[in-house]
Amino acid sequence: MESGTILHEIMTFNETFVKNREYEKYETTKYPNKKMVILTCMDTRLLELLPKALNLGNGDAKLVKNAGAIVSHPFGSIMRSILIAVYELQAQEVLVIAHYDCGMSGLKAEPVLEHMKEQGITDETLNTLAFSGIDIKGWLHGFDSVTDSVKHSVDIIKQHPLMPKGVPVHGLVIDPKTGRLDLIVDGYQNQ
Template identity: 35%
Template sequence: MTLLEEIKEANRSFLAGSPLQLAEGDRFVVLTCIDPRLTGFLEPALGLSRHRALVVRTAGNQVSDSCNDGLRSIAAAVYVKGGKEILVVGHSDCAMSRFSATDVIESFRKAGVPRSAFGDGDLRAWFAAFHDVKANVIRSVEYLRKCGMFPANFKIHGLMLDSQNGKLEVVRDGDSIKTESVVSDQLVATPSPARTPGPVSSSVQAGALAPEPPPLPAPATKGAATTAGGRPGALKIMANPASMMDAARSHKEREKSLRHNGRT
């Protein structure tokens, strides 16, 4: 039974009124929200046992380039504490999906903190607010899968928990996601598609490869025969009698010239 199957079974037992804890096994990481309604509720709803679950909590159970405060803790949970899988657990009615910049600014003022303390940018971006709780879980899962800190075959799941009744929904099943091949940033040459031989066009565009002409019968040639590619070697085309006589005559004249040069 996979970890995800164990958790789904524990959740069914919880909903039936008989909470179960997961059996002993490998440790795993849970990234969830800071919402206080989850405290003491998340654990029995998922069957989390004391010595297996490494729980990391961030506002909105988020992790991204602009909101990576939980990434260091997740990495520590995996590489220091030995977590073998990651579960991103969002929940219904998350306050970060109902974020109001006006309300937050009012909270600043009541606390005596100026708006400028949070910079000049958009407060929604600063707090990493979102609208869709499920889409937010999926974004966090995809970020963790692609950030490069975890192996390509590392299982990362996305779950949604109903804050009222504790019912669990799987929105990303890490067991069923096939690992993708890692593609190098370097350009990889791919073979050109096969071309049908034909006559060479008289107007070939600049830079384009002309199609290979069909092989033609080779005419009789003078001199030594050549192999394919023009290199001396085994006979491929036999010279005709006339060409053989010419070659012999040329050879004799060459020897005569060499002897004459040797005497001088």
């Protein structure tokens, strides 16, 4: 889609969508019918495939997304979202669903930093961040093994000091082409 047209097309479509009351078939509540929260990747291939492959309709689950389905910080916004889902929105199980062929797999910081420089980010800015104690390279680094990454995120959630005991935390990897799920961590074990 051409730059400068995306927002316009969305707004035009949206007006018709609302006018035709097309929202009616999606009406539900903020509480997940299937009582779960899912952390998954922002990958475009999962936008519709993941809910279909898990038999999820509108209203069935809380869905949290980021690059790689990674919980990288125990007190970041991803972990906060999961805790809010559990304490305030009736989620009773947590699923971490990463996927094969993820953009975060094998991602190195160096090429990303190069692309930043190409788009006008200066060495001065990067140096200032480094002097402030921010580990940009570590922060931008992806993961080397998707199964290890899932296990690591499951561990952070499971062992979080604010996560109530008895909430199963499952770890899975989905095939972004077929939707096949591989179970990595069965959260019903070792509760």
